[in-house]
Amino acid sequence: MILSRTSQYAIQALIYIATQPPGEPVLNRKIAAYLNVPSAYLAKIMQSLCKGNLLYSFRGRLGGFCLREGAESTDLMQILILTEGQGFTEDCLLGLKVCSDATACPMHAKWKPIKQKVFALLTEQTLEKLATAVVSGKYRLTDLPHAVLF
Amino acid sequence: MILSRTSQYAIQALIYIATQPPGEPVLNRKIAAYLNVPSAYLAKIMQSLCKGNLLYSFRGRLGGFCLREGAESTDLMQILILTEGQGFTEDCLLGLKVCSDATACPMHAKWKPIKQKVFALLTEQTLEKLATAVVSGKYRLTDLPHAVLF
DNA sequence: GTCAATCAGGATAGAATTATCCTTTTCAAT
DNA sequence: ATTGAAAAGGATAATTCTATCCTGATTGAC
Numbered sequence: 001m002i003l004s005r006t007s008q009y010a011i012q013a014l015i016y017i018a019t020q021p022p023g024e025p026v027l028n029r030k031i032a033a034y035l036n037v038p039s040a041y042l043a044k045i046m047q048s049l050c051k052g053n054l055l056y057s058f059r060g061r062l063g064g065f066c067l068r069e070g071a072e073s074t075d076l077m078q079i080l081i082l083t084e085g086q087g088f089t090e091d092c093l094l095g096l097k098v099c100s101d102a103t104a105c106p107m108h109a110k111w112k113p114i115k116q117k118v119f120a121l122l123t124e125q126t127l128e129k130l131a132t133a134v135v136s137g138k139y140r141l142t143d144l145p146h147a148v149l150f
Numbered sequence: 151m152i153l154s155r156t157s158q159y160a161i162q163a164l165i166y167i168a169t170q171p172p173g174e175p176v177l178n179r180k181i182a183a184y185l186n187v188p189s190a191y192l193a194k195i196m197q198s199l200c201k202g203n204l205l206y207s208f209r210g211r212l213g214g215f216c217l218r219e220g221a222e223s224t225d226l227m228q229i230l231i232l233t234e235g236q237g238f239t240e241d242c243l244l245g246l247k248v249c250s251d252a253t254a255c256p257m258h259a260k261w262k263p264i265k266q267k268v269f270a271l272l273t274e275q276t277l278e279k280l281a282t283a284v285v286s287g288k289y290r291l292t293d294l295p296h297a298v299l300f
Numbered sequence: 301g302t303c304a305a306t307c308a309g310g311a312t313a314g315a316a317t318t319a320t321c322c323t324t325t326t327c328a329a330t
Numbered sequence: 331a332t333t334g335a336a337a338a339g340g341a342t343a344a345t346t347c348t349a350t351c352c353t354g355a356t357t358g359a360c
Contacts, residue, residue: 060327210357
Protein backbone atom coordinates (compact mmCIF):
# COMPACT_ATOMS: atom_id res chain seq x y z
CA MET A 1 0.00 0.00 0.00
CA ILE A 2 2.79 2.40 0.75
CA LEU A 3 6.21 1.02 -0.01
CA SER A 4 7.74 -0.49 -3.12
CA ARG A 5 9.01 -4.01 -2.94
CA THR A 6 12.50 -2.63 -3.26
CA SER A 7 12.03 -0.56 -0.12
CA GLN A 8 10.55 -3.50 1.74
CA TYR A 9 13.48 -5.74 0.82
CA ALA A 10 15.92 -3.01 1.82
CA ILE A 11 14.35 -2.51 5.22
CA GLN A 12 14.06 -6.21 5.87
CA ALA A 13 17.67 -6.81 4.93
CA LEU A 14 18.95 -3.98 7.08
CA ILE A 15 16.98 -5.11 10.08
CA TYR A 16 18.26 -8.62 9.58
CA ILE A 17 21.86 -7.47 9.47
CA ALA A 18 21.22 -5.43 12.58
CA THR A 19 20.15 -8.60 14.37
CA GLN A 20 23.44 -10.31 13.54
CA PRO A 21 26.65 -10.03 15.54
CA PRO A 22 28.26 -6.77 14.46
CA GLY A 23 31.60 -6.91 12.70
CA GLU A 24 30.94 -10.28 11.10
CA PRO A 25 30.06 -9.72 7.45
CA VAL A 26 26.71 -11.22 6.47
CA LEU A 27 26.43 -12.88 3.06
CA ASN A 28 23.91 -11.58 0.58
CA ARG A 29 22.91 -15.13 -0.18
CA LYS A 30 22.22 -15.81 3.49
CA ILE A 31 20.09 -12.73 3.80
CA ALA A 32 18.13 -13.58 0.68
CA ALA A 33 17.58 -17.13 1.88
CA TYR A 34 16.49 -15.98 5.31
CA LEU A 35 14.11 -13.36 3.99
CA ASN A 36 13.01 -15.53 1.11
CA VAL A 37 13.63 -12.88 -1.53
CA PRO A 38 15.45 -13.16 -4.88
CA SER A 39 19.15 -12.93 -4.14
CA ALA A 40 20.27 -11.34 -7.40
CA TYR A 41 17.76 -8.60 -6.96
CA LEU A 42 18.62 -8.13 -3.34
CA ALA A 43 22.27 -7.83 -4.40
CA LYS A 44 21.40 -4.74 -6.43
CA ILE A 45 19.61 -3.23 -3.49
CA MET A 46 22.54 -3.96 -1.22
CA GLN A 47 24.77 -2.12 -3.64
CA SER A 48 22.66 0.96 -3.42
CA LEU A 49 22.60 0.77 0.35
CA CYS A 50 26.40 0.70 0.26
CA LYS A 51 26.40 3.74 -1.98
CA GLY A 52 24.01 5.35 0.45
CA ASN A 53 26.59 4.82 3.19
CA LEU A 54 24.48 2.54 5.32
CA LEU A 55 26.57 -0.55 4.72
CA TYR A 56 30.12 -1.63 4.19
CA SER A 57 30.75 -4.39 1.73
CA PHE A 58 33.66 -6.79 1.61
CA ARG A 59 34.58 -8.86 -1.38
CA GLY A 60 36.25 -12.18 -1.63
CA ARG A 61 36.49 -14.85 0.96
CA LEU A 62 35.15 -13.69 4.33
CA GLY A 63 33.22 -11.10 2.38
CA GLY A 64 29.70 -9.89 2.97
CA PHE A 65 27.94 -6.84 4.33
CA CYS A 66 28.14 -5.03 7.65
CA LEU A 67 26.33 -2.03 9.00
CA ARG A 68 28.48 1.07 8.94
CA GLU A 69 29.40 2.53 12.31
CA GLY A 70 26.39 4.28 13.73
CA ALA A 71 24.04 2.83 11.14
CA GLU A 72 22.03 1.08 13.84
CA SER A 73 20.51 4.45 14.55
CA THR A 74 19.36 4.88 10.95
CA ASP A 75 15.62 5.44 10.82
CA LEU A 76 13.25 4.14 8.19
CA MET A 77 12.80 7.56 6.68
CA GLN A 78 16.48 7.72 5.81
CA ILE A 79 16.31 4.33 4.17
CA LEU A 80 13.26 5.31 2.16
CA ILE A 81 14.92 8.42 0.88
CA LEU A 82 17.51 6.10 -0.63
CA THR A 83 15.10 3.60 -2.07
CA GLU A 84 12.12 5.70 -3.05
CA GLY A 85 14.13 8.76 -3.91
CA GLN A 86 14.14 12.23 -2.44
CA GLY A 87 10.79 13.94 -2.64
CA PHE A 88 8.67 10.91 -1.94
CA THR A 89 7.60 12.92 1.05
CA GLU A 90 5.93 15.49 -1.12
CA ASP A 91 3.50 13.33 -3.01
CA CYS A 92 -0.10 14.45 -3.17
CA LEU A 93 -2.60 11.76 -2.28
CA LEU A 94 -4.65 12.51 -5.39
CA GLY A 95 -1.60 12.87 -7.60
CA LEU A 96 -1.41 16.61 -8.15
CA LYS A 97 2.04 17.79 -9.10
CA VAL A 98 1.77 20.70 -6.75
CA CYS A 99 -0.35 20.40 -3.66
CA SER A 100 0.61 22.65 -0.80
CA ASP A 101 -1.19 24.69 1.78
CA ALA A 102 -1.43 27.48 -0.76
CA THR A 103 -2.93 25.43 -3.57
CA ALA A 104 -4.32 22.16 -2.41
CA CYS A 105 -6.31 19.14 -3.50
CA PRO A 106 -9.54 18.55 -1.58
CA MET A 107 -7.89 15.91 0.59
CA HIS A 108 -4.90 18.01 1.53
CA ALA A 109 -6.11 19.58 4.74
CA LYS A 110 -7.19 16.32 6.32
CA TRP A 111 -4.42 14.22 4.85
CA LYS A 112 -1.58 16.40 5.99
CA PRO A 113 -1.74 15.64 9.72
CA ILE A 114 -2.01 11.92 9.11
CA LYS A 115 0.88 12.00 6.71
CA GLN A 116 2.87 13.74 9.40
CA LYS A 117 2.08 10.96 11.81
CA VAL A 118 3.24 8.43 9.27
CA PHE A 119 6.50 10.27 8.79
CA ALA A 120 6.95 10.68 12.51
CA LEU A 121 6.64 6.95 12.95
CA LEU A 122 9.06 6.22 10.13
CA THR A 123 11.52 8.66 11.66
CA GLU A 124 11.17 7.25 15.14
CA GLN A 125 11.79 3.65 14.19
CA THR A 126 15.47 2.82 13.89
CA LEU A 127 17.20 -0.35 12.81
CA GLU A 128 18.33 -0.81 16.37
CA LYS A 129 14.80 -0.73 17.76
CA LEU A 130 13.42 -2.94 15.06
CA ALA A 131 16.23 -5.45 15.37
CA THR A 132 15.66 -5.62 19.11
CA ALA A 133 11.99 -6.29 18.52
CA VAL A 134 12.89 -9.16 16.23
CA VAL A 135 15.54 -10.62 18.50
CA SER A 136 13.07 -10.60 21.39
CA GLY A 137 11.07 -13.14 19.41
CA LYS A 138 7.92 -11.13 19.65
CA TYR A 139 8.01 -10.03 16.02
CA ARG A 140 9.25 -11.58 12.84
CA LEU A 141 10.87 -10.51 9.62
CA THR A 142 9.57 -13.30 7.42
CA ASP A 143 6.38 -15.10 6.69
CA LEU A 144 7.34 -18.47 7.96
CA PRO A 145 9.10 -19.21 11.18
CA HIS A 146 12.57 -20.63 10.62
CA ALA A 147 13.80 -24.00 11.64
CA VAL A 148 15.38 -23.93 15.02
CA LEU A 149 19.06 -24.79 14.86
CA PHE A 150 20.65 -27.18 17.32
CA MET B 151 3.27 7.28 -2.06
CA ILE B 152 0.07 5.44 -1.41
CA LEU B 153 -2.22 5.23 -4.41
CA SER B 154 -1.69 3.99 -7.94
CA ARG B 155 -2.16 6.40 -10.77
CA THR B 156 -5.26 4.45 -11.72
CA SER B 157 -6.79 5.10 -8.32
CA GLN B 158 -5.88 8.75 -8.47
CA TYR B 159 -7.49 9.16 -11.88
CA ALA B 160 -10.59 7.33 -10.71
CA ILE B 161 -11.02 9.51 -7.64
CA GLN B 162 -10.37 12.70 -9.56
CA ALA B 163 -12.85 11.76 -12.25
CA LEU B 164 -15.55 10.83 -9.78
CA ILE B 165 -15.13 14.03 -7.82
CA TYR B 166 -15.28 15.98 -11.04
CA ILE B 167 -18.50 14.31 -12.09
CA ALA B 168 -19.90 15.00 -8.65
CA THR B 169 -19.25 18.70 -9.18
CA GLN B 170 -21.29 18.71 -12.39
CA PRO B 171 -25.08 19.13 -12.60
CA PRO B 172 -26.54 15.72 -11.85
CA GLY B 173 -28.48 13.97 -14.59
CA GLU B 174 -26.46 15.51 -17.39
CA PRO B 175 -24.02 12.92 -18.70
CA VAL B 176 -20.41 14.07 -18.63
CA LEU B 177 -18.18 13.11 -21.54
CA ASN B 178 -15.07 11.06 -20.90
CA ARG B 179 -13.18 13.38 -23.18
CA LYS B 180 -14.24 16.41 -21.18
CA ILE B 181 -13.19 14.81 -17.94
CA ALA B 182 -9.82 13.81 -19.37
CA ALA B 183 -9.25 17.31 -20.75
CA TYR B 184 -10.25 18.92 -17.47
CA LEU B 185 -8.08 16.66 -15.36
CA ASN B 186 -5.31 16.59 -17.91
CA VAL B 187 -5.08 12.81 -18.00
CA PRO B 188 -4.91 10.45 -20.99
CA SER B 189 -8.45 9.95 -22.21
CA ALA B 190 -8.09 6.43 -23.59
CA TYR B 191 -6.70 5.26 -20.31
CA LEU B 192 -9.32 7.10 -18.34
CA ALA B 193 -11.96 5.43 -20.52
CA LYS B 194 -10.83 2.05 -19.24
CA ILE B 195 -11.04 3.24 -15.69
CA MET B 196 -14.53 4.64 -16.29
CA GLN B 197 -15.58 1.24 -17.56
CA SER B 198 -14.49 -0.42 -14.37
CA LEU B 199 -16.27 2.21 -12.30
CA CYS B 200 -19.42 1.38 -14.24
CA LYS B 201 -18.93 -2.29 -13.53
CA GLY B 202 -18.39 -1.35 -9.91
CA ASN B 203 -21.82 0.27 -9.93
CA LEU B 204 -20.65 3.77 -9.18
CA LEU B 205 -21.52 5.18 -12.58
CA TYR B 206 -24.07 4.89 -15.31
CA SER B 207 -22.83 5.16 -18.85
CA PHE B 208 -24.79 6.24 -21.90
CA ARG B 209 -23.70 5.65 -25.45
CA GLY B 210 -24.34 7.59 -28.56
CA ARG B 211 -25.26 11.19 -28.92
CA LEU B 212 -25.95 12.79 -25.54
CA GLY B 213 -23.93 9.98 -24.05
CA GLY B 214 -21.47 10.19 -21.23
CA PHE B 215 -21.25 9.22 -17.59
CA CYS B 216 -23.42 10.04 -14.59
CA LEU B 217 -23.14 9.11 -10.96
CA ARG B 218 -25.53 6.38 -10.00
CA GLU B 219 -28.24 7.34 -7.56
CA GLY B 220 -26.74 7.61 -4.12
CA ALA B 221 -23.19 7.45 -5.43
CA GLU B 222 -22.47 10.92 -4.04
CA SER B 223 -22.19 9.25 -0.68
CA THR B 224 -19.54 6.84 -1.93
CA ASP B 225 -16.42 7.13 0.17
CA LEU B 226 -12.84 6.85 -1.05
CA MET B 227 -12.41 3.46 0.56
CA GLN B 228 -15.13 2.00 -1.63
CA ILE B 229 -13.49 3.44 -4.71
CA LEU B 230 -10.12 2.06 -3.75
CA ILE B 231 -11.51 -1.38 -3.25
CA LEU B 232 -12.53 -1.24 -6.91
CA THR B 233 -9.28 0.17 -8.21
CA GLU B 234 -6.68 -1.40 -5.95
CA GLY B 235 -8.54 -4.61 -5.41
CA GLN B 236 -9.98 -6.16 -2.29
CA GLY B 237 -7.39 -6.84 0.31
CA PHE B 238 -5.34 -3.72 -0.21
CA THR B 239 -6.37 -3.03 3.35
CA GLU B 240 -4.40 -5.99 4.60
CA ASP B 241 -0.99 -5.13 3.27
CA CYS B 242 1.88 -5.31 5.68
CA LEU B 243 4.13 -2.28 5.67
CA LEU B 244 7.23 -4.45 5.36
CA GLY B 245 5.63 -6.76 2.80
CA LEU B 246 4.95 -9.89 4.83
CA LYS B 247 2.22 -12.03 3.37
CA VAL B 248 0.73 -12.55 6.76
CA CYS B 249 1.10 -9.91 9.40
CA SER B 250 -1.58 -9.85 12.06
CA ASP B 251 -1.73 -9.31 15.77
CA ALA B 252 -0.87 -12.95 16.23
CA THR B 253 2.18 -13.02 14.00
CA ALA B 254 3.48 -9.59 13.21
CA CYS B 255 6.34 -7.73 11.60
CA PRO B 256 8.27 -5.41 13.90
CA MET B 257 6.37 -2.36 12.63
CA HIS B 258 2.95 -3.87 13.06
CA ALA B 259 2.09 -2.67 16.55
CA LYS B 260 2.91 0.95 15.85
CA TRP B 261 1.72 0.97 12.27
CA LYS B 262 -1.70 -0.43 12.97
CA PRO B 263 -3.22 2.60 14.71
CA ILE B 264 -1.94 4.95 12.04
CA LYS B 265 -3.24 2.74 9.31
CA GLN B 266 -6.59 2.82 11.04
CA LYS B 267 -6.51 6.59 10.96
CA VAL B 268 -5.76 6.52 7.26
CA PHE B 269 -8.66 4.20 6.62
CA ALA B 270 -10.95 6.24 8.81
CA LEU B 271 -10.15 9.31 6.76
CA LEU B 272 -10.68 7.48 3.49
CA THR B 273 -13.99 6.19 4.77
CA GLU B 274 -15.13 9.56 6.01
CA GLN B 275 -14.47 11.43 2.81
CA THR B 276 -17.27 11.06 0.31
CA LEU B 277 -17.59 12.30 -3.24
CA GLU B 278 -20.21 14.74 -2.04
CA LYS B 279 -17.92 16.32 0.53
CA LEU B 280 -14.97 16.45 -1.80
CA ALA B 281 -17.02 17.90 -4.63
CA THR B 282 -18.33 20.58 -2.31
CA ALA B 283 -14.79 21.45 -1.31
CA VAL B 284 -13.87 21.87 -4.95
CA VAL B 285 -16.95 23.85 -5.89
CA SER B 286 -16.27 26.22 -3.02
CA GLY B 287 -13.12 27.21 -4.85
CA LYS B 288 -10.96 26.56 -1.86
CA TYR B 289 -9.46 23.36 -3.27
CA ARG B 290 -8.64 22.16 -6.73
CA LEU B 291 -8.66 18.94 -8.66
CA THR B 292 -5.96 19.81 -11.15
CA ASP B 293 -2.54 21.32 -11.20
CA LEU B 294 -3.31 24.39 -13.18
CA PRO B 295 -6.25 26.66 -12.64
CA HIS B 296 -8.61 26.60 -15.61
CA ALA B 297 -9.47 29.47 -17.85
CA VAL B 298 -12.53 31.28 -16.65
CA LEU B 299 -15.37 30.98 -19.15
CA PHE B 300 -17.45 34.00 -20.13
C1' DG C 301 -32.37 4.98 -42.78
C1' DT C 302 -28.15 7.76 -42.51
C1' DC C 303 -24.91 10.09 -39.94
C1' DA C 304 -22.10 11.67 -36.27
C1' DA C 305 -20.90 11.17 -31.61
C1' DT C 306 -20.31 8.29 -27.86
C1' DC C 307 -19.05 4.14 -24.92
C1' DA C 308 -17.39 -1.06 -25.01
C1' DG C 309 -13.85 -3.89 -25.46
C1' DG C 310 -9.94 -6.31 -27.58
C1' DA C 311 -5.22 -5.84 -29.12
C1' DT C 312 -1.08 -3.73 -28.78
C1' DA C 313 2.63 -0.64 -27.33
C1' DG C 314 5.54 1.83 -23.95
C1' DA C 315 7.45 2.50 -19.41
C1' DA C 316 8.62 1.27 -14.91
C1' DT C 317 9.47 -2.19 -11.66
C1' DT C 318 11.16 -6.51 -10.44
C1' DA C 319 14.12 -10.31 -11.43
C1' DT C 320 17.92 -13.08 -13.68
C1' DC C 321 22.36 -13.97 -15.91
C1' DC C 322 27.08 -13.46 -16.79
C1' DT C 323 31.62 -11.48 -16.62
C1' DT C 324 34.94 -9.00 -13.93
C1' DT C 325 37.22 -7.68 -9.75
C1' DT C 326 38.63 -8.53 -5.14
C1' DC C 327 40.21 -11.13 -1.39
C1' DA C 328 41.78 -14.88 1.86
C1' DA C 329 43.32 -19.44 2.28
C1' DT C 330 46.31 -22.71 0.62
C1' DA D 331 50.78 -18.26 -7.83
C1' DT D 332 46.44 -20.81 -7.69
C1' DT D 333 42.00 -21.48 -6.19
C1' DG D 334 37.42 -20.70 -4.49
C1' DA D 335 34.11 -17.60 -2.72
C1' DA D 336 32.31 -13.23 -2.60
C1' DA D 337 30.58 -8.46 -4.26
C1' DA D 338 30.46 -5.12 -8.52
C1' DG D 339 28.32 -4.06 -12.34
C1' DG D 340 26.55 -4.42 -17.09
C1' DA D 341 23.12 -6.69 -20.02
C1' DT D 342 18.92 -8.72 -20.50
C1' DA D 343 14.43 -10.80 -19.41
C1' DA D 344 9.85 -11.01 -17.18
C1' DT D 345 6.14 -8.81 -15.15
C1' DT D 346 3.15 -5.19 -14.07
C1' DC D 347 1.34 -0.72 -14.77
C1' DT D 348 0.18 2.89 -17.81
C1' DA D 349 -1.15 4.38 -22.25
C1' DT D 350 -2.73 4.08 -27.17
C1' DC D 351 -5.18 2.31 -31.19
C1' DC D 352 -8.83 0.34 -33.66
C1' DT D 353 -13.14 -1.91 -34.51
C1' DG D 354 -17.81 -2.61 -33.21
C1' DA D 355 -22.19 -1.50 -30.87
C1' DT D 356 -25.48 2.01 -29.42
C1' DT D 357 -27.91 6.15 -29.52
C1' DG D 358 -30.10 10.70 -30.88
C1' DA D 359 -30.61 14.10 -34.48
C1' DC D 360 -31.72 14.82 -38.91
